[in-house]
Amino acid sequence: MKVIIxxxxxxxxxxxxxxxxxxNFWSKKIIAYKATGYIVASFILSVFAFMNVQEYGAVTxxxxxxxxTATLKIPFDFKVDALSSxxxxxxxxxxxxxxxxxxxxxxxxTAPHYARYFAYLNLFIFSMLLLVLGDxxxxxxxxxxxxxxxxxxxxxxxxxxxxxxxxxxxxxxMNRIGDLGFLLAIFWMVVKLGTVSYGxxxxxxxxxxxxxxxxxxxxxxxxxxxxxxxxxxxxxxxLPDAMAGPTPVSALIHAAxxxxxxxxxxxxxxxxxxxxxxxxxxxxxxGISTALLAATIAIxxxxxxxxxxxxxxxxxxxxxxGLGVGAYTGAVFHVITHAFFKxxxxxxxxxxxxxMHHEQDIQKMGGLKSKLPITHLTFLIGCIAIAGIPPFSxxxxxxxxxxxxxxxxxxxxxxxxLGAAMTAFYMFRLYASTFLGKFRGTDDQAHHLHESPIAMxxxxxxxxxxxxxxxxxxxxxxxxxxxxxxxxxxxxxxAPHTSHLAPTTEWMLMGISVSIAIIAVIIAISIYRKKxxxxxxxxxxxxxxxxxxxxELYDAVMVRPLDKLAAFLKNxxxxxxxxxxxxxxxxxxxxxxxxxxxxxxxxxxxxxxxxVLSIILLFVLWFNDATILRFFYKLTH
Amino acid sequence: MPIHYYIYLSxxxxxxxxxxxLTRRNAIIVxxxxxxxxxxxxxxxxxxxxxxxxxxxAESPNSIVGIDAQIFVFFIMVVAAxxxxxxxxxxxMMYRNTHSVDINFLNRLKN
Numbered sequence: 001m002k003v004i005i006x007x008x009x010x011x012x013x014x015x016x017x018x019x020x021x022x023x024n025f026w027s028k029k030i031i032a033y034k035a036t037g038y039i040v041a042s043f044i045l046s047v048f049a050f051m052n053v054q055e056y057g058a059v060t061x062x063x064x065x066x067x068x069t070a071t072l073k074i075p076f077d078f079k080v081d082a083l084s085s086x087x088x089x090x091x092x093x094x095x096x097x098x099x100x101x102x103x104x105x106x107x108x109x110t111a112p113h114y115a116r117y118f119a120y121l122n123l124f125i126f127s128m129l130l131l132v133l134g135d136x137x138x139x140x141x142x143x144x145x146x147x148x149x150x151x152x153x154x155x156x157x158x159x160x161x162x163x164x165x166x167x168x169x170x171x172x173x174m175n176r177i178g179d180l181g182f183l184l185a186i187f188w189m190v191v192k193l194g195t196v197s198y199g200x201x202x203x204x205x206x207x208x209x210x211x212x213x214x215x216x217x218x219x220x221x222x223x224x225x226x227x228x229x230x231x232x233x234x235x236x237x238x239l240p241d242a243m244a245g246p247t248p249v250s251a252l253i254h255a256a257x258x259x260x261x262x263x264x265x266x267x268x269x270x271x272x273x274x275x276x277x278x279x280x281x282x283x284x285x286x287g288i289s290t291a292l293l294a295a296t297i298a299i300x301x302x303x304x305x306x307x308x309x310x311x312x313x314x315x316x317x318x319x320x321x322g323l324g325v326g327a328y329t330g331a332v333f334h335v336i337t338h339a340f341f342k343x344x345x346x347x348x349x350x351x352x353x354x355x356m357h358h359e360q361d362i363q364k365m366g367g368l369k370s371k372l373p374i375t376h377l378t379f380l381i382g383c384i385a386i387a388g389i390p391p392f393s394x395x396x397x398x399x400x401x402x403x404x405x406x407x408x409x410x411x412x413x414x415x416x417x418l419g420a421a422m423t424a425f426y427m428f429r430l431y432a433s434t435f436l437g438k439f440r441g442t443d444d445q446a447h448h449l450h451e452s453p454i455a456m457x458x459x460x461x462x463x464x465x466x467x468x469x470x471x472x473x474x475x476x477x478x479x480x481x482x483x484x485x486x487x488x489x490x491x492x493x494x495a496p497h498t499s500h501l502a503p504t505t506e507w508m509l510m511g512i513s514v515s516i517a518i519i520a521v522i523i524a525i526s527i528y529r530k531k532x533x534x535x536x537x538x539x540x541x542x543x544x545x546x547x548x549x550x551x552e553l554y555d556a557v558m559v560r561p562l563d564k565l566a567a568f569l570k571n572x573x574x575x576x577x578x579x580x581x582x583x584x585x586x587x588x589x590x591x592x593x594x595x596x597x598x599x600x601x602x603x604x605x606x607x608x609x610x611x612v613l614s615i616i617l618l619f620v621l622w623f624n625d626a627t628i629l630r631f632f633y634k635l636t637h
Numbered sequence: 638m639p640i641h642y643y644i645y646l647s648x649x650x651x652x653x654x655x656x657x658x659l660t661r662r663n664a665i666i667v668x669x670x671x672x673x674x675x676x677x678x679x680x681x682x683x684x685x686x687x688x689x690x691x692x693x694x695a696e697s698p699n700s701i702v703g704i705d706a707q708i709f710v711f712f713i714m715v716v717a718a719x720x721x722x723x724x725x726x727x728x729x730m731m732y733r734n735t736h737s738v739d740i741n742f743l744n745r746l747k748n
Contacts, residue, residue: 635644
C-alpha cells in the first residue's frame with residue numbers, strides 16, 4: 001500500500017521531470033502520450049486505493065520525519081481515507097480527461113512550449129495530490145503552495161502577453177494573502193498543541209487544550225486561507241482574471257481541482273469548525289454573499305470564459321454556505337458534481353473557442369448548434385446540471401446544501417434560491433447566445449467552423465455522462481435513495497445527518513428550487529435565442545458588467561495607497577534618510593581623518609609629547625581606583 | 638628610611654628625564670634623559686624590593702618575598718647598556734652624515 005500511494009504521487013512528478021527536463025528533445029507526440037499516460041496511471045492507482053479504503057478502511061503510511069525535534073514532530077505521512085480517496089479519484093479522473101483534451105487543444109504550440117505546458121499540468125496534479133494526501137497540515141501546506149505556484153505558471157503560460165502576466169501575478173499575490181492566514185493557523189496549532197497531524201489535532205484531548213477563542217481564531221485563519229484558494233469575498237478577484245490561461249487550465253485549476261482545496265481543508269478540519277459557531281456563521285455569510293455577488297456579475301459578462309469563471313466563484317460560494325451550515329457532505333458532494341459539470345463546461349467553451357479561432361465574445365457567436373453537435377449536446381447537459389434541474393447531478397448536490405441551509409436559517413435558503421435562479425439564467429443566456437439563433441461572427445470564421453477532434457470530444461462526452469449521473473451517489477432518502485456519499489464519509493464528518501424537516505417540506509423546497517430554475521431557463525432562452533445585439537447598457541447593467549467595480553475599489557483602497565507609500569519611501573525616506581545616513585558616515589570619516597592627519601607633523605618631539613600625555617591620561621583613568629590610592633596613601637603616610 | 642623618600646626621588650628623576658626628552662633637541666642629551674628615566678625606575682624597583690623583603694622577614698625568617706624586583710633591575714641595566722651602545726652608534730652615524738646631532742634635523746623623511 002505504501003508503494004502504491006507513493007506512486008500515485010510519483011507518476012505526475014515523473015511526468016513533470018520528463019517533460020520539464022526534456023522539453024527540447026521530445027516530439028509533441030511523445031510529450032502528449034507521456035503526460036497523459038502518467039496521469040492515467042495515477043488514476044488507476046487511485047481507483048485501487050479507493051477500493052482498498054472501501055474494503056479495509058483508512059490507511060496512514062509513514063515515509064520519513066519531515067521535522068523532528070524534541071518539542072515538535074512533523075512526520076511526512078500520507079493518509080488515504082474516505083475523503084482523500086474521493087478527492088484522489090476526482091483529481092486524477094478529471095485531470096486525465098483534461099490532459100487528453102489538452103493534447104489536441106494545445107496543438108498549435110511549438111514542442112518546447114507544449115512540453116512546458118504539460119510539465120506544469122503534471123506538477124499541478126502532483127501538488128494537488130500532495131495537498132489531498134498529506135496527513136498533517138504542513139504537508140497539506142506544501143501542496144497548497146504548490147498549486148498556487150502552478151496556477152501562477154499556467155495563468156502566465158503565454159508569458160509574452162503583459163496582461164496575462166499581470167493576471168498571473170494577481171492570482172499569486174491574492175493566494176499569498178490567504179496562505180498567510182493558513183500559515184498563522186498552523187503556527188497557532190503548533191504553539192498550543194505541539195502537533196499538526198490530523199490524528200492528533202482532531203481528538204477530544206487536543207480540543208480540551210484549546211480555549212474557544214483559540215478554536216475560533218484557528219478556524220478563522222484557516223478560513224482566510226480557504227478564502228484565497230477558493231476565491232471567496234474578498235479574495236475572489238483573481239479567479240475571473242485567471243481565465244488568461246489556456247482553457248483546459250481554467251477547467252482543471254480554476255474549476256475542478258485547485259479552488260476546491262479550501263473546501264477539502266475545511267471538511268478535513270470539520271471537527272474544529274463545528275466547535276466554533278462564530279466561524280461557521282462567518283463562513284455561511286461569506287459563502288452566500290459570494291454566491292450572489294458572483295452570480296449577478298456573471299449575468300452581464302460577454303466573455304464565454306468570464307461567465308464560467310464567475311459561475312465557478314458563485315458555486316464555490318454555495319459550497320461554503322454548505323460548510324457554514326454544517327452540511328459537509330453536501331459541500332463535498334457539490335465539489336464532486338461541480339468538478340464534472342464545470343470541467344465539462346470549460347472544455348466545451350474551449351471547444352467553441354477552438355472552432356471560433358480564439359473568439360471568446362458570445363455576442364459574436366450564435367447558431368453553433370448544428371456546426372458543433374457534440375459540443376452543443378454536452379454543453380447543454382452541463383448547463384442543465386449546473387442549473388439544478390433533476391435528474392442531473394447539480395440538482396442533488398445543490399438541493400442538499402439548500403435544504404441544510406433552510407434548516408439552519410431560512411434566509412440562507414431564500415438567498416440561495418435567488419442565486420440558483422440567477423445561475424440558471426446566466427448559464428442559459430450563455431447557452432442560448434452561443435448555440436441558438438443566427439451566427440453573428442465573420443464569414444471567415446463561419447467558413448472554418450468545425451467540430452473538434454476526437455481527443456477533445458471524448459473528454460466532453462465522458463464528462464457529460466458523469467455530470468448527468470453523478471447525482472446517483474447522493475440521492476436523498478425521501479427520494480428512496482440511501483445517500484451513499486453520506487455513509488461513505490461517516491468516518492470524517494460524523495454520522496449522516498437526519499433531517500428534522502417534514503418530508504412534505506423537503507419536497508416543497510425541492511419543488512420551489514426546481515420550478516424557479518426552470519422559469520429562469522425559459523426566460524433566458526426566450527430572451528437570448530433571437531437576440532443579435534446586447535441591449536444598451538442600463539446603469540445597473542453597467543454596474544454589473546464592470547463587476548461591481550470591485551477591482552477599481554481594491555485598486556483605490558489597496559494598490560494606489562501602497563504605490564504612493566512606496567513612492568514616498570523611495571523618494572523621501574530612501575533618498576534623504578537612508579542615503580543621507582550612508583553618505584554622511586563616509587563624509588564624517590573623510591572630514592575627521594583630514595583633521596586628525598594634521599597631528600602627524602613629523603616632529604618627533606610632538607609624538608613623544610602625545611605619548612606622555614596619553615600615558616598620564618591612562619594612569620589617571622586606570623589607577624584612579626580607591627584600593628590603589630589607599631595603598632599609596634598607606635605607603636607614604 | 639621611609640619609602641616615600643625613594644618614591645619622591647625617583648619621581649623627580651623620572652620627571653626630569655621626561656622633560657628633557659620632550660624639550661631638548663640635542664640627541665645626546667635626549668639620550669641621557671632616557672637613561673635618567675630608566676634609572677629612576679631602577680631606583681624605585683630596588684626600594685620597593687627592599688621594603689617588601691623587610692615585610693616578608695617579619696612574617697617568616699626564610700622569606701624571599703620581593704627579591705625578584707632586583708633581578709628585573711639587573712635586566713634593565715643589561716638592556717640599557719646594550720641600548721646605549723646601539724644608540725651612541727646611531728648618534729655617531731647621524732653626526733657623520735649630517736654634522737649635527739639635532740633630532741629635528743632628521744624629520745626629512747616627511748614628505
